Amino acid sequence: MRDGQQLSEVPARSRSSRITLAGTRIGASPLLSREERQALEAAALPSRSVRAGADLVREGERTDCLYLLVEGWACRYLTTRDGSRQIAALLVPGDTANIDTLAFDSPGYGVRAMTEATVLAIPRDRALALAADRVGIARTFMFLALTDNAILSQWALCIGRHSARQRLAHLLCELSARLDPEDGNESSFALPVTQEQLADALGLTSVHVNRTMQQLRTEGLIVTASRVVTIPDVSQLRKAGEFDPAYLHQIDSSAAASI
Amino acid sequence: MRDGQQLSEVPARSRSSRITLAGTRIGASPLLSREERQALEAAALPSRSVRAGADLVREGERTDCLYLLVEGWACRYLTTRDGSRQIAALLVPGDTANIDTLAFDSPGYGVRAMTEATVLAIPRDRALALAADRVGIARTFMFLALTDNAILSQWALCIGRHSARQRLAHLLCELSARLDPEDGNESSFALPVTQEQLADALGLTSVHVNRTMQQLRTEGLIVTASRVVTIPDVSQLRKAGEFDPAYLHQIDSSAAASI
DNA sequence: CGGTTCGTTGAGGCCCATCAATCTATGTGG
DNA sequence: CCACATAGATTGATGGGCCTCAACGAACCG
Secondary structure: OOOOEOOOOOOOOOOOOOOOHHHOOOOOOOOOOHHHHHHHHHHOOOOEEEOOOEEEEOOOOOOOEEEEEEEOOEEEEEEOOOOOEEEEEEEOOOOEOOHHHHOOOOOOOEEEEOOOEEEEEEEHHHHHHHHHHOHHHHHHHHHHHHHHHHHHHHHHHHHHHOOHHHHHHHHHHHHHHHHOOOOOOOEEEEOOOOHHHHHHHHOOOHHHHHHHHHHHHHOOOOEEEOOEEEEOOHHHHHHHHOOOHHHHOOOOOOHHHHO | OOOOEOOOOOOOOOOOOOOOHHHOOOOOOOOOOHHHHHHHHHHOOOOEEEOOOEEEEOOOOOOOEEEEEEEOOEEEEEEOOOOOEEEEEEEOOOOEOOHHHHOOOOOOOEEEEOOOEEEEEEEHHHHHHHHHHOHHHHHHHHHHHHHHHHHHHHHHHHHHHOOHHHHHHHHHHHHHHHHOOOOOOOEEEEOOOOHHHHHHHHOOOHHHHHHHHHHHHHOOOOEEEOOEEEEOOHHHHHHHHOOOHHHHOOOOOOHHHHO
8 A cells, every 4th residue: 555645635626527425325325305415415525536545534633524435445444553554444436434533533543545536525513513403314324334333343253263265255245245236146346456455454465365366266266357356156255255245234235224 | 152042031130229321331421411311211121130141132133122231241243154253342331232223123243241241221213213303312322333433443453463462462451441441550450251252352262362361461461360450550561452542432531522 | 668566476484273181260969 | 078060271282374575577657
């Protein structure tokens, strides 16, 4: 991962195509009324683009915006004293980067763009004010926080108790489910991150990620070509990674209806 | 960890001392008005006691109550297919066991009492209704969820990137900060769990936890006697475990004031 | 075409898992 | 009070999964 340059104030995207919340998990929340959706829309600042490697939030520093990732990939990460890094969450388009900001001045982690990215920002004050007035917005925030929670618990299990092969298989299954949620038994998605970044997510070294990836390729569980991963038989890879998509609580699942 | 017996309907505690929310993190939330506190109080079912080893929530099953741990220790855990276990959170008196229940029918984890325990339960429906009406309650729930989140992220870093010695030191520091939050440089607390349970939390084996604990003892970082841990020099153990209490967002810190 | 980033491969070693035995503390029934 | 059972802590021997260090190849780019 490149060093995190300070987030320079990159001007808004040159093409003036309107970027809205529509493509984000917040904007697509089934818990929002139309009016609430519009209120959130109005609260967001103009979108801006961010260079790969830039920090949206620096580790240990204050933030006062909630960031929504519209395009590109990012991650939440933590660092040890000796400089090794653990990625606590991979963020893909639509994800909310730092929901914790709603409760804390400074999150315990940094948020970094892993590719060039486009983000929307909602000032914390506005988000809290909206949540206080409108139940749907408060519930949407809560739903996102709890989903993060579920993913993190699963991540802990994965890192703590799974072999490298299982971990990688699990991560690829998770990404497949989040990026390509069609139900077919074949799945394919772009994976625009380096093996070192995968290693930081999995608690491994890049060398071992490389070898493990070769193993999965040799076994025919995955096919890779220029940063596109294809999973010929999703159910087989899921078995290898002990992956069960239930914990993702995806919108299309029935879980959301109950809250 | 003993097998999780089905949670038999243990009668309420024989002594009729009133158990209230006062001792829990929910009840002590600074975000609640007096009226909101009373409303929550009224929503809770009578407390009941639970045997060590019993499941409050079984892995993968529905729940419709939010559980608050009043006495004793519990944990949130996940299991792999081959039966190994990862504890995703240690719960001590005052903690909320399954905040996720507010959003999902079935959490991705189980909750098990590790000692004999006393719990309060709030039906999910009531909790959600209260949150919808009263901002302070909604914010309290959100605050708890986000704190869990921060702890889980730190946990992931710890498991993914720290050595056994660092992990154990970190966990002991965390427990010290949660159980004995006085500021002195010596700390002492009861640790009523087995080394195997610690191993499940740390992503290690009990054998290795044992050896690591001996190492910490030899180095003079901890003293143990009949399941009481004493940390003669907290700052030294914190250094060994790279522990910084900021992420716990404890009530006495200034963080809570901002939400 | 040289530089840089990223992927790949090899050799060697350590941390922690595994398996198994022993020791201690606690409790239980006769 | 002792024989016995059981859970948990402790210790030893052995091995393997993953790390570390290092070099090389491949792709991309100004």
